[in-house]
Every structure is written in C-alpha cells, then in structure tokens.
Amino acid sequence: MTFTDIIGQEAVKRRLIDDVIQQHVPHALMLCGKEGTGTLPLAVALAQYLLCSGKEPMTQQPDMFGGDFFGEPEPTPPVNTRQPMLDHACGHCPSCVMAEKLQHPDLHFIFPIYKKQSGKASLCDDFGQEWRDLLLQNPYMGYAEWMQTSGATNQQLMIYESESDAIASKLALKSSQGGYKVCIVWLPEKMNAVCANKMLKLLEEPPSQTVFLLVSERPDLLLQTIRSRTQVIEVPALTQDDIQQTLEHKYGILPEEAHRIAHTADGSMTAALRAITNQDDNDDYFELFVSLMRLSYMRRVKEMKQWSEQVAAMGRERQKAMLRYCQHMVRENFIYNFHREQLNYMSAAESDFAVRFAPYINERNVIGIMDELQLAQRDIEQNANAKIVFFDFALKMIVLIKNR
Numbered sequence: 558m559t560f561t562d563i564i565g566q567e568a569v570k571r572r573l574i575d576d577v578i579q580q581h582v583p584h585a586l587m588l589c590g591k592e593g594t595g596t597l598p599l600a601v602a603l604a605q606y607l608l609c610s611g612k613e614p615m616t617q618q619p620d621m622f623g624g625d626f627f628g629e630p631e632p633t634p635p636v637n638t639r640q641p642m643l644d645h646a647c648g649h650c651p652s653c654v655m656a657e658k659l660q661h662p663d664l665h666f667i668f669p670i671y672k673k674q675s676g677k678a679s680l681c682d683d684f685g686q687e688w689r690d691l692l693l694q695n696p697y698m699g700y701a702e703w704m705q706t707s708g709a710t711n712q713q714l715m716i717y718e719s720e721s722d723a724i725a726s727k728l729a730l731k732s733s734q735g736g737y738k739v740c741i742v743w744l745p746e747k748m749n750a751v752c753a754n755k756m757l758k759l760l761e762e763p764p765s766q767t768v769f770l771l772v773s774e775r776p777d778l779l780l781q782t783i784r785s786r787t788q789v790i791e792v793p794a795l796t797q798d799d800i801q802q803t804l805e806h807k808y809g810i811l812p813e814e815a816h817r818i819a820h821t822a823d824g825s826m827t828a829a830l831r832a833i834t835n836q837d838d839n840d841d842y843f844e845l846f847v848s849l850m851r852l853s854y855m856r857r858v859k860e861m862k863q864w865s866e867q868v869a870a871m872g873r874e875r876q877k878a879m880l881r882y883c884q885h886m887v888r889e890n891f892i893y894n895f896h897r898e899q900l901n902y903m904s905a906a907e908s909d910f911a912v913r914f915a916p917y918i919n920e921r922n923v924i925g926i927m928d929e930l931q932l933a934q935r936d937i938e939q940n941a942n943a944k945i946v947f948f949d950f951a952l953k954m955i956v957l958i959k960n961r
C-alpha cells in the first residue's frame with residue numbers, strides 16, 4: 558500500500574513523507590482519527606515507504622575523466638551529488654514487493670483479537686491470514702468488519718499481554734532486511750492493563766531501528782504515559798468531496814447516489830463503504846425504524862416489547878448501526894419540514910415515508926429524540942442489556958412522538 562492508495566489527507570501525507578526525507582521519523586508515532594479517516598492505511602503506506610530500499614537512488618560517482626583537462630578546473634560541483642530521495646515507495650524493490658502483500662518480515666501488526674480457545678493464549682499471528690486478507694481487500698475496514706472476518710461473535714476483542722511479550726522478543730532481533738523494523742498497533746486502546754504497561758516499557762526503551770505506529774480512534778482511553786511517549790498526528794475527517802469522488806471513480810456509483818452516501822457518511826470512508834455493501838441491512842433498519850414509530854404512535858406496548866426483543870437478537874454491531882441509522886432518519890425528517898430539497902439526503906423509500914412522518918419530528922421533540930438515541934448508543938457500546946435498552950427507548954418514544 559502506498560500513499561497514492563490513500564484517499565485525501567494531503568497535509569498528513571506530506572508531513573509523513575517530509576519526516577522520512579528529513580530523517581525526522583520519531584520512534585513512536587500515533588495517528589489519531591475517527592474510524593474511516595484512513596489512519597490505518599496511512600500507517601501501512603508509511604511503513605512500506607520506510608521499508609522501501611529503492612527510494613534512495615544510488616550515489617552518483619564523480620566522473621573521473623570529466624572536466625577540462627588543460628584549462629581551468631571546472632567549478633567544484635556541490636558536495637552532495639546524491640539525487641533527492643523519492644517521495645514515495647518505489648513499488649518494485651524486494652521490500653516493496655513483500656510489503657505490498659503485508660508479508661514483509663520487518664513489518665509487524667498488533668490488533669485486537671479474541672481467545673480462540675478459552676483459557677489458552679492466542680496471538681495476532683494466529684489471525685495473520687484473516688488480517689492480511691481483510692486489510693488488502695479493504696484498507697478502510699473498521700472494527701465491525703474485523704469482528705466479522707476474525708470470526709468473533711459477541712465477545713469484545715482485546716490486545717492481550719501475551720502480545721506485548723511476543724512483540725518484544727521479535728523486535729529484540731536484528732531487522733531481517735537490514736533496515737527499519739516497523740510495528741503497527743491498530744486500536745491500542747484495546748490493550749489490557751498488563752499489555753499496556755509492557756508496551757509502555759517498549760516505548761520507553763525502544764529496540765534499535767524500530768518505529769512504532771499506533772493507530773488510535775480513542776487516544777483518551779490510553780495511558781497518559783503512552784500518549785506522551787508518542788508523537789501525535791491528528792487525522793481529520795475526510796471531506797464529502799473526497800468520499801464522493803472515490804465512490805464514483807473507484808466503485809462506479811452514480812453521482813447522485815454517491816453524493817447522498819458521501820453526505821451521510823460523515824467523513825468516514827468506512828461508513829460510505831458500509832452504505833454501499835450493506836444496502837440490505839439499511840432496508841432492515843428502515844423497516845425497524847418505521848415499525849417502531851408506528852407502534853409508539855399507537856401506543857402498542859406489547860408489540861413494542863417484541864420489537865425490542867427482535868432488535869436485541871441482532872448482535873451489538875448491527876444494533877449500533879441501527880441506532881446510527883435512526884439518528885440519520887430523525888435528522889432528515891426534521892430537515893424535510895423546511896422543504897429545502899437540496900438539504901435532504903434520503904432514498905426513494907425514505908422520502909415516501911417522510912411525506913407523512915416528517916411533521917412528527919419538530920423543534921419540540923427533535924433534541925429529546927436525538928438525546929435518547931445517543932444514550933441508547935452509549936449504553937449498547939458499554940454492553941448494557943440490549944432488551945432493556947431498546948424497550949426503554951421505545952417507551953420514551955411514545956411520549957416524544959406525541960409532542961406534535
């Protein structure tokens with residue numbers, strides 16, 4: 558993966574490239590950004606650039622027979638006759654070939670996993686094939702995609718202490734290709750306490766020629782001591798235009814649809830890709846949203862209980878996705894009341910529904926509903942009992958929807 562594979566983020570790319578050219582690469586760098594901004598592919602591209610042995614052209618030999626032999630000596634050429642370093646990985650040296658397949662022996666990955674057998678230690682290496690396959694196929698994958706590919710069901714993924722031991726012994730060895738050793742830690746906030754402390758030790762006394770690239774979505778959850786050992790680079794959300802262009806040119810989405818998806822993706826390529834690949838899921842969420850609104854309006858408490866049980870059976874990641882979808886619908890229906898079509902981003906079915914439903918979302922209840930949705934989202938993220946969370950939310954909707 559090279560910097561040309563990265564969507565947008567020109568300023569961040571420039572900074573990373575300049576750091577390498579000026580040999581200012583810190584031994585630990587933390588790329589912080591929300592899901593879908595490209596922090597992970599940026600780290601992988603930087604790793605390949607660091608490992609590339611073809612980016613420094615050969616030093617030019619001074620021409621022994623040059624110059625005017627009989628006349629005045631030619632002006633002395635500048636001392637530095639080296640060509641400037643390439644500002645991208647060459648793409649064809651042995652290091653690049655291995656890095657492109659994510660199989661460079663000096664490129665190490667740490668990421669959250671689950672224990673394949675309870676009580677037995679598992680290592681990231683046990684998931685190496687799945688990890689490489691997913692990352693190569695979709696560099697903009699998020700936690701949900703990794704959960705699915707790794708075969709996790711409902712368990713929370715974690716980085717265990719066995720991982721910090723394993724990486725410490727790998728990095729203690731000399732690099733196999735004679736250059737840098739690079740260790741990418743995806744979602745370091747998922748390290749358990751023992752692992753985090755061992756990682757801190759590694760960052761305090763880094764092995765020689767080693768660069769740690771931490772890729773974090775929630776740096777606030779990390780030990781302050783770890784954060785202060787790294788150079789932090791904030792990676793901003795992608796622009797709507799960057800996402801739209803990518804959807805049109807790389808995924809062949811028609812401009813109007815690409816515009817709508819890019820708008821709702823909220824700066825996240827991961828969200829945009831989910832929208833095009835999970836259309837079926839979105840249809841499900843739409844049905845669920847519509848039925849909840851009807852049941853709340855009609856105060857059908859018994860059926861609302863069944864509704865919350867149905868949602869509770871879906872699995873955490875889909876529940877979170879559904880709650881995000883509901884927030885999108887509430888926002889769009891609120892805006893629909895202003896009759897400014899260019900501000901609305903809904904599919905045909907959603908627009909049809911909005912004709913009748915939008916008046917029920919107004920300035921008296923919109924904030925209350927959004928607050929309840931965010932509260933439910935937080936509770937689900939913190940592993941609260943989903944049946945209770947969703948039933949509670951449904952009951953609150955009875956009161957809120959009545960506020961017409």
Ligand SMILES: [Zn+2]
Nearest residue numbers: 609647650653
């Ligand atoms: Zn190369």
